[in-house]
Amino acid sequence: xxxxxxxxxxxxxxxxxxxxxxxxxxxxxxxxxxxxxxxxxxxxxxxxxxxxxxxxxxxxxxxxxxxxxxxxxxxxxxxxxxxxxxxxxxxxxxxxxxxxxxxxxxxxxxxxxxxxxxxxxxxxxxxxxxxxxxxxxxxxxxxxxxxxxxxxxxxxxxxxxxxxxxxxxxxxxxxxxxxxxxxxxxxxxxxxxxxxxxxxxxxxxxxxxxxxxxxxxxxxxxxxxxxxxxxxxxxxxxxxxxxxxxxxxxxxxxxxxxxxxxxxxxxxxxxxxxxxxxxxxxxxxxxxxxxxxxxxxxxxxxxxxxxxxxxxxxxxxxxxxxxxxxxxxxxxx
Amino acid sequence: xxxxxxxxxxxxxxxxxxxxxxxxxxxxxxxxxxxxxxxxxxxxxxxxxxxxxxxxxxxxxxxxxxxxxxxxxxxxxxxxxxxxxxxxxxxxxxxxxxxxxxxxxxxxxxxxxxxxxxxxxxxxxxxxxxxxxxxxxxxxxxxxxxxxxxxxxxxxxxxxxxxxxxxxxxxxxxxxxxxxxxxxxxxxxxxxxxxxxxxxxxxxxxxxxxxxxxxxxxxxxxxxxxxxxxxxxxxxxxxxxxxxxxxxxxxxxxxxxxxxxxxxxxxxxxxxxxxxxxxxxxxxxxxxxxxxxxxxxxxxxxxxxxxxxxxxxxxxxxxxxxxxxxxxx
Numbered sequence: 001x002x003x004x005x006x007x008x009x010x011x012x013x014x015x016x017x018x019x020x021x022x023x024x025x026x027x028x029x030x031x032x033x034x035x036x037x038x039x040x041x042x043x044x045x046x047x048x049x050x051x052x053x054x055x056x057x058x059x060x061x062x063x064x065x066x067x068x069x070x071x072x073x074x075x076x077x078x079x080x081x082x083x084x085x086x087x088x089x090x091x092x093x094x095x096x097x098x099x100x101x102x103x104x105x106x107x108x109x110x111x112x113x114x115x116x117x118x119x120x121x122x123x124x125x126x127x128x129x130x131x132x133x134x135x136x137x138x139x140x141x142x143x144x145x146x147x148x149x150x151x152x153x154x155x156x157x158x159x160x161x162x163x164x165x166x167x168x169x170x171x172x173x174x175x176x177x178x179x180x181x182x183x184x185x186x187x188x189x190x191x192x193x194x195x196x197x198x199x200x201x202x203x204x205x206x207x208x209x210x211x212x213x214x215x216x217x218x219x220x221x222x223x224x225x226x227x228x229x230x231x232x233x234x235x236x237x238x239x240x241x242x243x244x245x246x247x248x249x250x251x252x253x254x255x256x257x258x259x260x261x262x263x264x265x266x267x268x269x270x271x272x273x274x275x276x277x278x279x280x281x282x283x284x285x286x287x288x289x290x291x292x293x294x295x296x297x298x299x300x301x302x303x304x305x306x307x308x309x310x311x312x313x314x315x316x317x318x319x320x321x322x323x324x325x326x327x328x329x330x331x332x333x
Numbered sequence: 334x335x336x337x338x339x340x341x342x343x344x345x346x347x348x349x350x351x352x353x354x355x356x357x358x359x360x361x362x363x364x365x366x367x368x369x370x371x372x373x374x375x376x377x378x379x380x381x382x383x384x385x386x387x388x389x390x391x392x393x394x395x396x397x398x399x400x401x402x403x404x405x406x407x408x409x410x411x412x413x414x415x416x417x418x419x420x421x422x423x424x425x426x427x428x429x430x431x432x433x434x435x436x437x438x439x440x441x442x443x444x445x446x447x448x449x450x451x452x453x454x455x456x457x458x459x460x461x462x463x464x465x466x467x468x469x470x471x472x473x474x475x476x477x478x479x480x481x482x483x484x485x486x487x488x489x490x491x492x493x494x495x496x497x498x499x500x501x502x503x504x505x506x507x508x509x510x511x512x513x514x515x516x517x518x519x520x521x522x523x524x525x526x527x528x529x530x531x532x533x534x535x536x537x538x539x540x541x542x543x544x545x546x547x548x549x550x551x552x553x554x555x556x557x558x559x560x561x562x563x564x565x566x567x568x569x570x571x572x573x574x575x576x577x578x579x580x581x582x583x584x585x586x587x588x589x590x591x592x593x594x595x596x597x598x599x600x601x602x603x604x605x606x607x608x609x610x611x612x613x614x615x616x617x618x619x620x621x622x623x624x625x626x627x628x629x630x631x632x633x634x635x636x637x638x639x640x641x642x643x644x645x646x647x648x649x650x651x652x653x654x655x656x657x658x659x660x661x662x
Contacts, residue, residue, distance in 0.1 A: 136634025
């Protein structure tokens with residue numbers, strides 16, 4: 001016990017991500033001094049909001065030895081159908097929006113759980129199928145059109161801020177009230193993973209499902225809980241996204257799975273399951289958000305962005321995988 | 334008749350089932366609308382399937398090796414874009430087309446080698462590598478084209494995708510058949526094919542048996558990359574232009590076809606004939622939707638549903654092997 005700054009603490013995976021984030025922030029700040037402002041913090045927090053909810057769900061699923069690529073499609077499904085129902089039946093209630101979206105999410109999560117837990121279909125293939133199903137349903141129903149007419153009381157939420165600060169230039173930067181959602185979720189997930197039986201079971205089935213089963217853990221039940229909870233949270237994230245964007249778009253979340261999985265893996269969660277922390281995942285999301293938001297500031301042309309993000313993901317995931325392999329092969333005391 | 338029965342018995346059940354499904358679709362569609370059996374529909378089908386059909390064999394080999402290749406579409410588009418850039422910069426002469434095709438195949442092989450190295454040497458899961466790889470290659474394609482499509486490819490190149498022998502047999506479907514025969518040969522009659530199946534069913538056992546797993550992995554993903562490049566060339570010649578987001582729905586489609594074709598997602602087993610039949614079935618379904626004027630979005634939904642249904646059916650059959658064997662025989 002040498003305190004927080006011991007060598008062991010300074011060389012963890014999370015600390016490496018912190019170093020990279022600091023270096024990157026310095027670099028961006030040197031190129032563009034406007035980066036060091038409260039508005040950047042608010043802007044980054046705002047961009048991280050939805051991604052971090054997705055990432056926390058994805059992290060739990062990856063820890064349990066699975067993977068989920070269906071959440072963008074499920075979130076789009078939830079947000080579009082919820083808004084559509086509310087418009088058609090003239091329901092103008094915030095509670096209804098969230099309950100309805102979570103219920104849709106729950107159903108999709110249950111489908112994933114049945115496929116993966118009951119029928120033992122490889123998680124990637126099962127969720128690819130679910131993704132296609134959910135996305136297809138949304139597109140057929142919507143015809144590809146977006147709804148920009150959000151019920152008033154729900155729409156008003158987008159203008160609720162925790163606090164706002166006036167800029168030197170006279171503008172105003174504000175932090176949306178939705179930021180509470182991922183923050184609460186972070187603490188809750190951390191508590192579940194570290195201090196409850198369920199959390200330990202999730203790590204156990206990710207490490208070795210067979211050993212977990214022999215140790216008396218109901219693997220299928222745990223998987224059902226994980227995927228259904230992830231479904232509910234995905235639905236909530238979807239409707240939050242709609243409120244923040246102030247329209248219900250059936251396809252603008254699609255493709256988010258790449259970034260989210262990358263963020264989770266860069267945050268030190270092993271893709272093979274059994275390892276991962278909330279802190280690491282949040283840091284991973286922060287790094288990916290910083291990179292994708294600020295490449296323009298560094299003078300990277302727009303059309304190089306996909307490649308640059310891809311490269312960072314490949315390098316990041318390779319390093320984490322190599323470190324995991326090294327730790328796995330090192331002698332255990 | 335006796336001979337036919339015997340050969341049917343020798344055929345595995347999956348192939349027979351697939352054949353039955355294909356015939357069933359044709360019969361049902363012919364009853365609903367006579368347009369389905371018209372020459373124009375059949376020839377348009379023959380033009381459509383080689384693009385994703387060739388990709389399927391890449392996915393199949395990776396899946397037999399207990400991996401997966403989600404970067405096929407990215408690789409195909411990148412190769413196509415490189416070919417298009419070379420052709421446009423050399424003025425579109427026949428020589429430039431040959432150089433472009435060779436360059437595209439080299440690009441595909443290189444993409445595959447990168448995947449194979451990360452999977453085989455660094456032991457990163459194939460799913461993660463190819464998911465990221467797909468993003469990387471697509472990004473490189475975007476960077477080369479700067480966003481918009483490269484248009485104005487010469488007619489001689491477009492003949493590959495749009496030309497046919499006597500207006501009946503498209504060149505692209507001939508390429509497809511040649512590749513299918515070649516893949517069948519590699520899988521059944523070469524040492525590499527046998528070693529691939531061994532490694533896919535049990536990587537540790539194959540290493541102890543003296544098989545160089547790294548070499549097999551590299552070769553598998555390189556082969557997959559080369560097939561993606563061939564598909565990429567057919568795609569650009571079919572559209573007459575190159576862009577980084579053509580065929581994005583093919584990733585799911587190839588996965589669906591390969592699973593439907595009887596390749597085990599856990600590796601080690603798979604037949605070219607099964608996959609080829611699955612390609613035909615999916616093309617039949619796709620054409621049926623076009624004729625019945627279904628929304629193209631509807632296809633996304635059906636592909637997802639089919640993938641889930643096929644996987645669930647396989648899981649149920651696998652869970653109760655004895656019950657089903659008794660029922661079938």
